[in-house]
Amino acid sequence: xxxxxxxxxxxxxxxxxxxxxxxxxxxxxxxxxxxxxxxxxxxxxxxxxxxxxxxxxxxxxxxxxxxxxxxxxxxxxxxxxxxxxxxxxxxxxxxxxxxxxxxxxxxxxxxxxxxxxxxxxxxxxxxxxxxxxxxxxxxxxxxxxxxxxxxxxxxxxxxxxxxxxxxxxxxxxxxxxxxxxxxxxxxxxxxxxxxxxxxxxxxxxxxxxxxxxxxxxxxxxxxxxxxxxxxxxxxxxxxxxxxxxxxxxxxxxxxxxxxxxxxxxxxxxxxxxxxxxxxxxxxxxxxxxxxxxxxxxxxxxxxxxxxxxxxxxxxxxxxxxxxxxxxxx
Ligand code: NDP
Numbered sequence: 001x002x003x004x005x006x007x008x009x010x011x012x013x014x015x016x017x018x019x020x021x022x023x024x025x026x027x028x029x030x031x032x033x034x035x036x037x038x039x040x041x042x043x044x045x046x047x048x049x050x051x052x053x054x055x056x057x058x059x060x061x062x063x064x065x066x067x068x069x070x071x072x073x074x075x076x077x078x079x080x081x082x083x084x085x086x087x088x089x090x091x092x093x094x095x096x097x098x099x100x101x102x103x104x105x106x107x108x109x110x111x112x113x114x115x116x117x118x119x120x121x122x123x124x125x126x127x128x129x130x131x132x133x134x135x136x137x138x139x140x141x142x143x144x145x146x147x148x149x150x151x152x153x154x155x156x157x158x159x160x161x162x163x164x165x166x167x168x169x170x171x172x173x174x175x176x177x178x179x180x181x182x183x184x185x186x187x188x189x190x191x192x193x194x195x196x197x198x199x200x201x202x203x204x205x206x207x208x209x210x211x212x213x214x215x216x217x218x219x220x221x222x223x224x225x226x227x228x229x230x231x232x233x234x235x236x237x238x239x240x241x242x243x244x245x246x247x248x249x250x251x252x253x254x255x256x257x258x259x260x261x262x263x264x265x266x267x268x269x270x271x272x273x274x275x276x277x278x279x280x281x282x283x284x285x286x287x288x289x290x291x292x293x294x295x296x297x298x299x300x301x302x303x304x305x306x307x308x309x310x311x312x313x314x315x316x317x318x319x320x321x322x323x324x325x326x327x328x329x
Contacts, residue, residue, distance in 0.1 A: 001026045002306050003066040003096035010051055013247045013317070018051070019310035022066075027100040029079045034089065034101045038073035038329040040302075041094030042120045043313040048246040057272060067095040070125060071329070072109060072116045083108070090119045097306055097329055114291065121154050121324035122298045123287055125273060129240060130158035130216075131283045132276035135166065137269050138214045138238040142167030145208055147227055149173075150218035150243060151192065152180035152299075154324035159216045160189050161296050168214075172207045174200065174223065176319040183322060187297050200226040211235075219244045225255035231266050239270040247317065299323025 007020040029035045047069060050061045061067050071094035075087040080103030083089070089106040093099035109119045121127060133155075134140050146163040150156040151173025160171045173184045173192045184192035191207040204212075204226045213235050215227035220242025227237060245252045261268065290296040301321040303312035309327045316325040 001096060001098040004306065004309050005066055006051060006061045006063055008063070009053060010048075010247075012249050014048065014051060014314060016310055016314070020064075021307050026098045029077050029100055032080050032103050034075050034080055034083050034103055034106055035077040036071075036073040036089060036091065036093075036099045036101050036106070037076050038071045038094060038097055038099055040072050040117050040120060041306075041309065041327045041329055042070035042125075043309065043316050043325050043327060044069060044126075045241060045243050045246060045316065047313065048317065057274075066093075068092055069094040070120050071095075071099065072119055073099065073329070078103075088116055090124070094327075094329075095306075095309060114288070117300060117302075117324075117326055118291070118298070120326060121300070122158065122291065122296070123284060126154040126324060127158055127287055128276060128280060128283050129273040130155045130162055131287065132273060132279050133238040133240050133271055134159050134162055134214070134216055136276060136279060137271045138216065138236045140166060140168060140214050143169050144213035145170040145172070145210070146214045146216065147172045147174075147204060147208065147212045147230065148216040148218070149195075149223040149227075150241075151175050151184055151189065152322055153218065154321075155240060156216070156218055157184070157187060157298065157323055158296070160184065161187055161290075163214075164188050165290060165295060170208065172204065172212070174203070174219075180322060183299070195223070201229055204230050214238070216240060217242070221245060221252050221254045225257055228255055228257050228260050228266065231260075231264060234265050234267075236267045236269065239268055243317070300326055302326050302328050304328050 005020045010018045091101045091106040146168045148156045148159040152175040163171045170190045173189045174195045181192045193203040200222045211232040212230045215237040217239045218241045221244040299322045312327045
């Protein structure tokens with residue numbers, strides 16, 4: 001069994017030296033446990049926060065111990081009722097080839113219903129984040145104009161498409177390359193821009209001259225500042241993530257225009273997907289339908305081999321992914 005440990009805590013941008021590949025014995029399941037051969041694991045931006053030794057909404061990763069996170073795999077041995085060898089399960093012990101999973105924290109997934117990877121994104125956590133953030137947190141209504149940042153990523157690409165499916169009149173996305181911008185247009189975004197091409201505020205103004213009603217923030221900083229300027233009276237922002245500052249060692253300079261929140265009566269609302277579990281049933285039903293009838297498209301960037309999981313994670317922070325970044329274990 002090979003697994004990835006946190007060797008040291010990064011200061012600023014993480015690097016390969018912060019990780020260590022470790023070989024261990026394949027563990028044996030005890031009563032109530034499953035031995036799972038992981039097949040795919042997720043790397044996610046929130047994992048950067050867990051590398052710091054600070055109190056947060058999820059506990060920090062421990063040094064010299066395997067990292068963890070979403071994974072799907074096949075049950076090799078089951079010592080728990082309701083699971084059998086050969087079942088596919090979703091669980092939280094990624095970053096290793098073999099996982100010893102308590103049955104209570106594993107969920108069976110059906111590989112015939114959808115590709116197993118989709119349970120790690122479109123039909124899973126990132127999908128629910130997009131759905132709940134846009135519809136429940138920002139309360140998007142038909143006819144509104146929506147702007148989403150990191151729009152070619154796992155969450156962002158779904159936010160834009162769900163907005164269109166729910167009747168948004170105009171959807172704008174920002175992303176980090178010309179190829180990503182092109183992909184956003186193909187996915188049905190009305191406008192898209194590369195944020196490297198000029199100040200975000202200018203690009204957003206050109207794409208939404210009448211302003212926006214909803215901003216789905218994945219980036220923070222200059223993107224949030226631009227959105228605050230573009231938001232119309234009573235506009236709402238769902239604050240999902242601020243990836244532009246996860247590796248910063250100094251507090252961010254933007255947004256500098258927060259006072260506009262007052263006059264425009266804006267709502268900026270942070271949220272965690274974990275608080276929106278009650279929406280899961282409705283989300284899975286609706287999203288499965290959209291996937292079946294082809295009204296939602298998604299991308300995956302798959303890196304091969306557990307030994308390359310750190311590179312996949314670093315690549316995610318650098319924007320090397322189109323859609324969901326995954327590791328085939
Ligand atoms: P993505 O698939 O969107 O990958 C991250 C992307 O962020 C990269 O592809 C990169 O694309 C972009 N990015 C990186 N640095 C910057 C920067 N400085 N400025 C602008 N864009 C940047 O990841 P996810 O979909 O998994 O997550 C998206 C956001 O949602 C993150 O902020 C994450 O923390 C947050 N999140 C929050 C949850 C919650 O419960 N609140 C749950 C899940 C995710 P590009 O090439 O465009 O720069």
